Amino acid sequence: MVLIVGIIATITYGTVGLGIAMVDDEEDTISPSELDEDERFSDPRVEQVGENEYEAYVVAQTFIYQPDPIEVPEDSEVTFYVTSRDVIHSFSLVGTNVNTMVVPGEVSSVTAEFDEPAEYGVICNEYCGSGHHDMEGMLYVVPEDEFDLTELSVTADDEVELGDDATFDVTVENGQLDDLETAIELEVGDETIEEDVTVPGDDTYETTLTVDSTDLGEGDHDWTVTVDDHTESGTLSVVEDLEDDEDDEDGGDDDE
Amino acid sequence: MSSATEQNQADQGAGGPQLDHPVREIGHDEYDPIGTLTLIMLYFLLLAFLWVFMYFVEFLGNDPTVIGWIGTGVGMA
């Protein structure tokens, strides 16, 4: 009897004293066939929701996790919202106590603190079909200065006529809550253009950089746009005469 | 001990149902399961020790752990 009471007491201490919570029914149900229309799960991702607080929306399906890898900063509290597109899976960080079942129709929410940079394997420990043993992902807890939720996209001309300006539409999205102070750097041919920017938290900054093609000269020029660790690059052709549809140079999207 | 052995052999000689009364008959009132209590106490101590070890060393040392606040679960609110 003493033993039993002691055990129950320990568990209660863990719950009350240490704040260890069980996965439970706080999340509403969700239809697995409509994940693509769901605002949280149509784009599985990590989001910052507070200072050092993050939310990760994860979809488990045979036999992968999305996103993979998941990246979060150190010293953060991350809530994982995990759901399944098909059968029952699990979302388990190997070698830790972060471990939950993932049931289609339900959203498992588990919160954990990550104090130090680390790499964890994410595995499915519930049999989910013939490729079950291949179902794995990674979670990287990265140093704070290496972590960002910045997204860079660049739309640029493919071809410009000698003498015209080549334009680069740069969009920087800051997914974090703090302002992002950084610089956009464009290198094209021998030219370098730099612009210091401050992207407000949870906001997007758009700018257009222009380069006079005369400075570049005729020919193909590789270009690169850099914001912190993110780069986009492509090639710009400067030609004597645009062959056809002369002014209609809405330039194809850059290559990734 | 040795006398017990002899008695056992004597029983065999009689060819009776030896092991029903192999050495001596112990009734309910005279039987004191001291050995059982010893073993069970040892087992309990082991269980208690291992429980504490598993919970406080293996489990709590296996960070990160799922956390949250009591009351967020509707059941206990």
Next chain:
Amino acid sequence: MSDATVNDAAKTTESTTSEPLGETYLDKFPAEAKVVRSALYSSFLALALGGLFGVIQTLHRTDFLRIMESETYYTVLTAHGVFLVIAFTIFFLVGVFTWAVTTSLDREVEDIRFTWAWLGTMTAGAAMAAAAILAGFTDSLDMSADVLFTFYAPMQAHPLFYLGLTVFVVGTWMAGADWFRSWFAWKKENPGERIPLPTFMVLTTMIMWYVATLGVATAILAFLLPWSLGLIDSVNPTLTRTLFWFFGHPVVYFWLMPAYMMWYVLLPKLSGGKLFSDPLARVVFVLFLLLSTPVGIHHQYLDPGISEGFKFIAMTNTMFLLLPSLLTAFTVVASMEHGARQRGGTGRIGWLKALPWRDPVFAGMALAGLMFAAGGFSGMINAGMNINYLVHNTLWVPGHFHLTVGTAVALTFMAASYWFIPQLTGKKLWNRPVALVQVVLWFVGMTFMANAMHRAGLLGMPRRTAEPQYDGFEYEAGVGSVAELDAQIALGGIILTLSLVLFFAVIIGTVLGSRSDEVPANGYADTLSGPEDSPKILDNLKLWFGLAVVLVIIAYTFPLLSIIERGGLFGPDITAFPQSIDIVSMAWLTVEQYATDTFTSATEVAQATIDGVLR
């Protein structure tokens, strides 16, 4: 080691037999012996197949020998699970229960044709399920059931699999009806008499089984079978999963109860003593009847969609389930000690040496009991709510149940076979030393395997996977290495296979032998403290049945309602109304209070009985 002389002296008596000769079960109940024999042979067939699949998958997952594609691993795993924990255990126990009822009531079954009918039904069901599983090995048949023992929706098996399980369970229901029928007839002829202990055990276990199988019957008949036949489009995975565990936890007691019965009614006799207390044994079985079912949610601690409150209640119930097991440990060890002291054993620890360790039946059961003590510990961990994050679905869990069902039950059954087969065939056990080596090998093999499994589980190695080797990371072993653990598991598996081979050698050798008059008489252990010392209320099966049902209703109504409210009867496409759960929870707290009170009074009865016995 002065007791060695006692051992040596006792040895000569034992080398023939440890028990008095006399009328065997076969002599007394020839028709029933045939049924029991058939049930046992069916269970041995399942054991052989299950064991074969066991060693194949052990070597596969530890990467020592991979004779098949990893996809096939899951067919093998399904077969291993279903054949061993459903077919092997249950066929064996219906045989043993038939023996127990007929022997202890001292009367034949009411209608032997009915007895054959339920055995036939069970066999048909088992064959259907087995066919569906084994068809997974071939592509030429469009049939498979690679859904493992737990068959969680939305994974779907061939309808034949669900149908086979249903027919099998119906067979066990008929078997239970047969034994109740015997008891009713006996009661009419013996009014006012206490139910003999073995029959009491059978009846309480079967009541538990009736209650428990309602869950799986509902899951299969209302949802999974129509769904697999295409009659309904969708199922609620949380609901069928919860219904499965409604049955899935008590089923482990359905395996365990016959092993307990062997420990209570055979082991004391084999130790040369008497059962320490008949009333305590009754209390234990009643507690199991009451508490086995309302705990299944402890398998779902990490499920979303079930509130933490329900999980906590399931944990409390589960922890109290430790009580009857600890009582059993006490009673059985005390009975063994009684035997040992009657055989001349002395001292606080020294008496252990006076036990008949050279008897394979005794040694097997005693070693099984010891392993169960270890399994009890890992079970405590499994039952803990938040510590479950550490071990849930890791290799720790198979480590645990290879100690409980894989050793406590299986080894007890194998050891008991060495006693039963001579009873049922009238033939002397072929080669006792080999039988002893067999049980010891099982113990050693399982030590290696279960130990390594537990430790691998703590590193986070998952269960139920063909290749626990991943690309992105490696396990961090504190002591030793993963390779070492794998080697231990594989070594254990090989030793266990060897042990199985010896087991079949002994059984076949015995069956092929000739009739002998050296077989010990049929019977079971006397008691030190008999039924006359136990409160009459213990025999009131109706009361316990009613109470068990009430407890189940209390424990399951609200979780099930809440799950249905959330996900709908037929799955997540149906809109849920989760906000109403708050009301449910409030009602729940009231009911919980009531349940606790009921339980406390039940515990008091038990406590009073224990006190009475100890005095």
Next chain:
Amino acid sequence: MRISTEGLLIVLAFTVVLVVELRTVLAWFNLELTVFESLMFSVALIVAIVVWALFPQDGSRDTDASGSS
């Protein structure tokens, strides 16, 4: 033979349990053994038990069971 063959078998079975866990237990006390060392130790332990058991104390009897196993 000091103990019976069967007794020896049981003792050895328990020894295996001890040996399997020994390395982990010792590691708690900062005694790290390699696999090879612990293997050697266990073999030595088992040999010691067997030798002790077989050491002739009261002549050579008890051969009935050992032959067939």
